[in-house]
Amino acid sequence: MSTFPTSAKAVIIGGGIVGCSTAYHLAKMGWTDVVLLERKKLTSGTTFHAAGLVGQLRSNANITQLLGYSVDLYNKLEAETGQATGWKMNGGLRLACNEERWTEVKRQATTAHSFGLDMQLLTPSEAKELWPLMTTDDLVGAAYMPTDGQANPSDITLSLAKGARQAGATILEDTKVTQIELEDGVIKGVTTEKGFIECEKVILCGGQWTRTFAKTVGVNVPLAPMEHQYMVTEQIDGVTSDMPTLRDPDRLTYYKEEVGGLVMGGYEPNPIPWAVDGIPKGFHYTLLDSNFDHFEQLVELALGRVPALETAGIKQLVNGPESFTPDGNFIIGEAPELKNFFVGAGFNAYGIAAGGGAGMALAEWVAKG
Incomplete structure (x- = not known):
């Protein structure tokens, strides 16, 4: 126009x-x-x-429904518009490392089923079959949603x-x-x-x-902007393009496959607020400086789940501000x-x-x- x-x-x-x-x-x-x-x-x-992880399960039933709608839309969007989306329905795993988390996951499964979402409860060994790089000795169980996936934002x-x-x-x-x-x-x-x-x-x-x-x-x-970091690794043996995304809430971390390597991020209990006095003028397409010291606590938690990270090459530690809300x-x-x-x-x-x-x-x- x-x-x-x-x-x-x-x-x-x-x-x-x-x-x-x-x-x-x-x-x-x-x-x-x-x-x-x-x-x-x-x-x-x-x-x-x-x-770019697209998981559907939340403790709030309405939000779970909205996320399910996102997946339905992303499934057909590229064919409709002719514009690539990077959408890949490779499924999503959610781990439970204690009985309280396992109770929560089972409740979420009931919610998912009430919306017609396919959510499977797995034993630790079944979860490991889907994600062979992880250790499962502390797992009580896991949930798997085959319709979860990832996209290029x-x-x-x-x-x-x-x-x-x-x-x-x-x-x-x-x-x-x-x-x-x-x-x-x-x-x-x-x-x-x-x-x-x-x-x-x-x-x-x-x-x-x-x-x-x-x-x-x-x-x-x-809402308040907080720093949010994730690490992108070089290629890792055993990482396949169809590996599901992985969420490990008890270790505060998440993972997805990217070009034969892994993206690993998480939510530290002591997050860093950003731009408390206002967002800088002209801030766009801009990342913040990587904060390896602050990210180290998540790396330690992640190593307990994915030992291969210890020897993996690191391409980048991405630090970008995200909006968070009180609830x-x-x-x-x-x-x-x-x-x-x-x-x-x-x-x-x-x-x-x-x-x-x-x-x-x-x-x-x-x-x-």
């Missing part, structure tokens, strides 16, 4: 996976008069450095963006929103560096920028403080898994109330 749009039914702010997914789903629902604005380039916030986002455009949405990069215009507490439109767009509804999917930007219209979004769940829906102002943010480092379902839910909320 060569001319800048002057009006829209809804404006989406933020071109990460959640913004692009929302644009895709709104356009598919016939809302072709939707404009997505990204201040820099699509995926350049948090999306580009995500690890940037590719899957660009595929959603292409699908949105094909369905009639407008997506503009390098277009920074400077202000949301209100009149007597009612949204009138958004002002950008390139001009004004009149609209009734604004959907803020700004990742870790969401809190600061929402504050300008009196909306409180409780570990994402923030989605209409803001109580401002009518027709919607938020999709705070994805606690599982935005790729949630992206498809969250965009669908947000689009339905916007379109149908």
Whole structure:
């Protein structure tokens, strides 16, 4: 589109996976008069450095359903848009190393089955057959979901963006929103560096920028950026391309195959907050300095599970900030403080898994109330 749009039914702010997914789903629902604005380039916030694991199981039943929807969407997206997604349905394993965790996993299996999701409870030896590199002497059991998988975060986002455009949405990069215009507490439109767009509804999917930007219209979004690191190894003997993703909650770590090596990340109990005084200006497509000292605690936990890591070459320790929320769940829906102002943010480092379902839910909320 060569001319800048002057009006829209809804404006989406933020071109990460959640913004692009929302644009895709709104356009598919016939809302072709939707404009997505990204201040820099699509995926350049948090999306580009995500690890890309797509697991469906959460303790919250509604979120499990949304993640299941993501998988259904990612299965067909590449064929629909012609844009590669890197999606691979290689299954997912979740380990239980004590009786309390095993009870939780069994409950999750009941939840999964109630949604028609295939989730199998495995013995330690059955789990080891699927993931031969791990030690299983402390395992009580494991859960396996054959429909879990992994994706390339940037590719899957660009595929959603292409699908949105094909369905009639407008997506503009390098277009920074400077202000949301209100009149007597009612949204009138958004002002950008390139001009004004009149609209009734604004959907803020700004990742870790969401809190600061929402504050300008009196909306409180409780999220905080934290440093999140994962390690990428060189090739490791025995790692195959069809290995399932692996989650080891009792050791706080997760793993996925990548080009014959492993990605290993995790959630340390003493995380490091980032940008406490505000996100630096011009921060996009940017990683933070690797913090090997802080990551060492996760490496020690991981070595107890995957001894092969001890001799593996390290390609990279990726450190990128992610938005986290007080309750570990994402923030989605209409803001109580401002009518027709919607938020999709705070994805606690599982935005790729949630992206498809969250965009669908947000689009339905916007379109149908």
